[in-house]
Amino acid sequence: MKYRAVKGTRDLLPPETDRFADAEATARRVFESYGYGEVRTPCLETTELFARSVGETTDIVHKEMYTFSDRKGRSLTLRPENTAGVVRAVIENGIAAGPMPLRLWYEGPQFRYERPQAGRYREFRQIGAELFGVPGPAAEVEILTMLFAFLEALGFRALTVAVNSVGTAQSREAFGKALQAYLRPRSSGFGEDDRRKLDENPLRLFDSKDPAVRAALEGSPRTLDFLDPESLRHHETVRRLLGDARLLFRDEPSLVRGLDYYTRTVFEVVSTELGAQDAILGGGRYDNLVESLGGPPLAAIGFAIGEDRLLQAAPRRSPDRALLLVLPQSPEDVDEALRLAAELRAGVRGSVEVDLLARGFRRGMARGNALFEEASARGLDREKIFAVLLGPREREGGTVTVKRLSSGDQETVPRASVAGWFEGRA
Numbered sequence: 099m100k101y102r103a104v105k106g107t108r109d110l111l112p113p114e115t116d117r118f119a120d121a122e123a124t125a126r127r128v129f130e131s132y133g134y135g136e137v138r139t140p141c142l143e144t145t146e147l148f149a150r151s152v153g154e155t156t157d158i159v160h161k162e163m164y165t166f167s168d169r170k171g172r173s174l175t176l177r178p179e180n181t182a183g184v185v186r187a188v189i190e191n192g193i194a195a196g197p198m199p200l201r202l203w204y205e206g207p208q209f210r211y212e213r214p215q216a217g218r219y220r221e222f223r224q225i226g227a228e229l230f231g232v233p234g235p236a237a238e239v240e241i242l243t244m245l246f247a248f249l250e251a252l253g254f255r256a257l258t259v260a261v262n263s264v265g266t267a268q269s270r271e272a273f274g275k276a277l278q279a280y281l282r283p284r285s286s287g288f289g290e291d292d293r294r295k296l297d298e299n300p301l302r303l304f305d306s307k308d309p310a311v312r313a314a315l316e317g318s319p320r321t322l323d324f325l326d327p328e329s330l331r332h333h334e335t336v337r338r339l340l341g342d343a344r345l346l347f348r349d350e351p352s353l354v355r356g357l358d359y360y361t362r363t364v365f366e367v368v369s370t371e372l373g374a375q376d377a378i379l380g381g382g383r384y385d386n387l388v389e390s391l392g393g394p395p396l397a398a399i400g401f402a403i404g405e406d407r408l409l410q411a412a413p414r415r416s417p418d419r420a421l422l423l424v425l426p427q428s429p430e431d432v433d434e435a436l437r438l439a440a441e442l443r444a445g446v447r448g449s450v451e452v453d454l455l456a457r458g459f460r461r462g463m464a465r466g467n468a469l470f471e472e473a474s475a476r477g478l479d480r481e482k483i484f485a486v487l488l489g490p491r492e493r494e495g496g497t498v499t500v501k502r503l504s505s506g507d508q509e510t511v512p513r514a515s516v517a518g519w520f521e522g523r524a
């Protein structure tokens with residue numbers, strides 16, 4: 099093989115694409131029911147946008163971005179996440195200064211130069227939502243309620259969200275100093291990269307997987323002890339309202355999230371169904387980001403769900419689609435087969451396929467049997483797989499022969515009533 103997909107990227111093919119499309123359609127339905135409109139921003143942005151928002155010293159900006167110069171020497175980056183692009187877009191298009199609240203959702207590919215492993219890719223997809231203009235805890239409640247509605251629509255049950263608060267820029271700074279003071283005497287075993295973090299942005303050490311760092315962080319100061327009174331009150335109200343809304347959450351004092359723009363509430367959902375116990379989604383409030391990127395002061399909160407990981411962990415839906423294989427026996431029967439298929443499609447929840455090569459009933463049935471064997475992977479209900487045979491006998495008699503693959507039973511049905519015959523069956 100001469101050409102291969104780039105390391106860390108992959109092709110999505112049927113039936114896997116069906117699961118992605120299904121999750122995206124569910125996101126659209128649920129998010130629109132909360133008044134969120136879809137936004138699509140470019141995959142390419144200026145590099146500076148991410149340096150300013152995600153943060154120069156985060157892993158993402160420091161070592162995971164696909165950055166290159168275009169032909170005019172401008173530094174561009176394939177987006178590693180979508181919030182920065184959405185914020186740029188709402189400022190640039192003037193809607194950050196428009197009526198509030200502003201509700202947006204998105205879906206699309208993101209790019210990070212990470213070490214590929216199960217559930218971690220260099221091109222991956224995120225589904226996310228952003229709510230602008232609501233400084234109070236009602237924003238957290240809406241965003242998390244909607245998130246759970248989406249996850250439940252996909253079949254997840256009993257998920258809990260881990261929540262914490264990182265406070266304001268000031269309280270984060272005070273916390274960072276305390277963390278440095280606590281960790282410096284314990285940092286002899288740290289690698290070079292983690293030493294850099296300790297100096298430049300100690301909160302980022304919580305992202306480290308190194309056991310030496312994890313051990314040193316045991317018993318370290320907690321963000322909640324450094325919150326300003328306003329942030330603390332906000333956090334308490336969020337927790338109370340989440341309880342009132344019966345959203346399952348647990349306090350996670352060491353949760354800080356890997357991006358610099360968060361203020362106050364941060365949250366994450368981790369699934370044990372993924373081998374490495376990876377997060378399927380994360381989010382939080384980012385009340386300063388719009389202003390720091392040149393817009394008006396504007397409170398905001400959002401989440402990003404890793405679509406690839408979500409589908410790895412999501413329960414499989416029971417297959418329910420129908421498949422009708424219309425088999426013309428010879429090329430003379432193809433026209434009629436196409437006409438019949440067009441009629442059947444209107445009433446069938448699934449697909450109607452014509453054997454355009456008219457390879458005859460025997461080979462047509464062989465393909466039918468092969469599809470029958472793969473039914474559940476293809477989302478097909480075995481009881482709803484049929485072959486519809488059209489040959490000289492049928493043509494003369496003004497009939498078709500319908501064969502149910504699960505039982506092998508077959509029946510002659512008048513041509514005029516075939517569509518009706520499938521009602522309630524496919």
Ligand code: AMP
Nearest residue numbers: 217218219222377378379380402404407
């Ligand atoms: P983040 O933007 O880092 O908060 O990530 C949000 C979610 O995106 C994570 O919880 C993951 O589910 C997903 N994600 C992040 N990086 C990757 C990756 N390299 N491959 C697959 N999913 C990812």
